[in-house]
Amino acid sequence: MTAKLFAETVPDQESMKILDVGAGTGEQGEQLAKYSYKNVEFTAFDPSEGMLNVAKKRNIYSDFIQGYLPDSGIVSDFFDAIICVGTFIPGHAPAESIRELVRVTKKGGYIVYSVRKHFYEDQESHFQIVEEELTKAKHWRMIAKIEDEYLPAQNIKGYYFSFQVLN
Secondary structure, eight states: OHHHHHHHHSOOOSSEEEEEETOTTSHHHHHHHTSOOOSEEEEEEESOHHHHHHHHTTTOOSEEEEOOSSOOOOOTTOEEEEEEEEEESTTSSOTTHHHHHHHHEEEEEEEEEEEEHHHHHOGGGOHHHHHHHHHHTTSEEEEEEEEEEEEGGGTEEEEEEEEEEOO
């Protein structure tokens, strides 16, 4: 669903730098590669060297970064778009990591991510607070918010978001 939302809300450009945050084995990268984006430099970002090694075998990514959120170590304003799936879950990247995604995305770029509904709505996770602060400060604007199946076999719903970075 996240790759589909990405394709629906992120316009193709002459050349693009896309970051797959929490790339894992590269499954989302493979899904996104099915859409016809041209001249893409696709970077996988994940804390696990083992997962990145599996992702390398898919031959989708042009670069690999092993790192953690919220301190990615990536230079500011570098990527045209970010896709992030399965990263914002309890015990992984905190909501404050969204600020890091905004920082590394170019002005006018896009951030598309998903989060489990119950985790997003839990006030202690701070997702809604961080989103609202970034919106009020005009750092980004929401393009789409969709509620849909997240883990259908476990009857878990999720939210799928697309934001455009403003400054």
